[in-house]
Amino acid sequence: MSAEWAGPVVLAEGLERSYEVGEEKVLALRGVSIRIERGDMTAIMGPSGSGKSTLMHLIGCLDSPTGGRILIDGVEAQDMSQTELARLRRERIGFVFQTFNLLPRLSILENAALPLRYAGVPNRLRLERAAAALEAVGLGDRTRHRPGQLSGGQRQRAAIARALINEPALILADEPTGALDQTTGRAILDLFRDINERGTTIVMVTHDPAVAASCRSTIRLRDGLIEEAGPTAFFEATAEGDSE
Amino acid sequence: MINENIRTAFQSFAGNKLRTLLSMVGIVIGVASVVAITAYGASASESIKRQIAKSGLETIMVMMGRDAGGESLRLFKEELAPELEEIEGVLQAMPVNQRSVTFRAGKQSATDTIVTALPGFVPLFDIEAAEGRFLSEADLTERSPVVVLGAELAATLFPSGGAVGSYLRVLGQNPQQLRIVGVLAKKSDAMGMNFDSTAFVPRTTYLTRIARPARPDRFIVRADGSKDPAATAKRIETFFFDLTGKSNAARVMSPSTVAETLSGVTDTLTTFLTGVAAISLVVGGIGIMNIMLVSVTERTREIGIRKAVGAPPRAILSQFLVEAVVLTGTGGLLGVAVGAGASYAAVKALSYPFVISPAACAVAWLVSAGTGIFFGLYPAARAARLDPVAALSYE
Structure with a gap:
């Protein structure tokens, strides 16, 4: 399989996801086709209930679709077992969450190194690589701190270091600035842009037009379907006044 | 991977010292009773043997x-x-x-x-x-x-x-x-x-x-x-x-x-009391299972995070299984120490010769570790089966 895969990092065709709620079947995604090219920086937008979280979980291989195909970095993921999905996440995807999701009892260094533990990297090498990753996000002098001892922005940087540590094909960020003040949020977005400029594909799920504006392209969902998709600049005029 | 899991287990215990200690009490008592009773029985038998040897x-x-x-x-x-x-x-x-x-x-x-x-x-x-x-x-x-x-x-x-x-x-x-x-x-x-x-x-x-x-x-x-x-x-x-x-x-x-009769009595008593002590090990094991279930629920989000960064179900299973075994194994070690100490004190108070069987201690310890595997398996399997999405959004 492919470090050399040159096709789209995310390719979805007719993606469906339904949930059983009691007797009823609820369709969260009803046939979504997307294509995210290597090096892209894409925002997935939409009001709550639009299916954007569901789509993010499918792209992130945290969940499996009930219909359609999805290829991550050229690998078909729709029929994979939990173990295979875990491997795909570990090798090709890095996550950044709104609430950081760092393990509170581990140091920043150990947190950043965590994905490598499951990749079977020896401990010393792990910590070396984590230190380098933290250095790269500007936390080189905070490695021994625990998440609770850091500010929100610093925590999010640590989470980004963790997402980068396994050199993923794709970074998936879920409202990465949602818990941060505006200035800190800006700095985090700048960091994402830097990372993207160095070649990593980024997908951000957000309902914040300002976040979407920093992406090259936008996918807008409504009621489990794609409403619009295209270069962000194209949306900017219509995005004004768009609310949840 | 095992070393890693043991380290993780101790980190998690360090964050919950009192609870960890309390959850081990059952195992400590169980193992201590087994060790103390067998040591006491062996010492009593030895004392009988020596008396008989002395009387000719x-x-x-x-x-x-x-x-x-x-x-x-x-x-x-x-x-x-x-x-x-x-x-x-x-x-x-x-x-x-x-x-x-x-x-x-x-x-x-x-x-x-x-x-x-x-x-x-x-x-x-x-x-x-x-x-x-x-x-x-x-x-x-x-x-x-x-x-x-x-x-x-x-x-x-x-x-x-x-x-x-x-x-x-x-x-x-x-x-x-x-x-x-x-x-x-x-x-x-x-x-x-x-x-x-x-x-x-x-x-x-x-x-x-x-x-x-x-x-x-x-x-x-x-x-x-x-x-x-x-x-x-x-x-x-x-x-x-x-x-x-x-x-x-x-x-x-x-x-x-005489020796046969007396050591027959001692053996029966030892077997019986060991059985009673074994029951307390089972009770201790259930305590461990309970605390592990609580721990898995409390750490649902942690499990979600670990899964998100690529931990396969097996890694989560072994993490929690090792945690249960480390818990009961540590309790077992404490139990062996407490049991040996208590039987030593009792035996010396009766001025018997102190005899303790290393094999009995080893078996008691292994059983305590085995208790961890047995009672830790279900909570660990539950952790491994958690849905990553649900686990990540768990408050």
């Missing part, structure tokens, strides 16, 4: 059988002694009578056992006189009115000492005055006889002056130590069986049968 392997007691009204009673007679001495392995057969009497010396009195003794007792029971001497061949032939006292009896009758050379009276139908020629050194029980509160008189003296029993109530046999005393005991049994055709005509007690 060559002593065999022949008592009357249980049906006192039957033939066995008539069977026991003085003249049986030479016949017994013809049995292979028997060096000497000594008829013995004993009864409870009241002694008086000055203002002191005591009711204790008086035993007819022969000089042959000395090598058999390792008798040592602390003061004076034991009974002699001459005492026997001359039917001397002399007595030798056990240490406690002497102390009761002569609280301020000076027993040897003094006189005591044996009360009863034929009150007798006896001269004390010796006091024995303190000695623990041997073959069911308490030497310390016993008075020994020459057999001839007893039969002529104190009582006229129709027949001896037991024979003490000195066996040839080089000819397997246990086999000799068997031959004595056969001798009585041939004589009467009854299997219970005489009770033959050799050190090995």
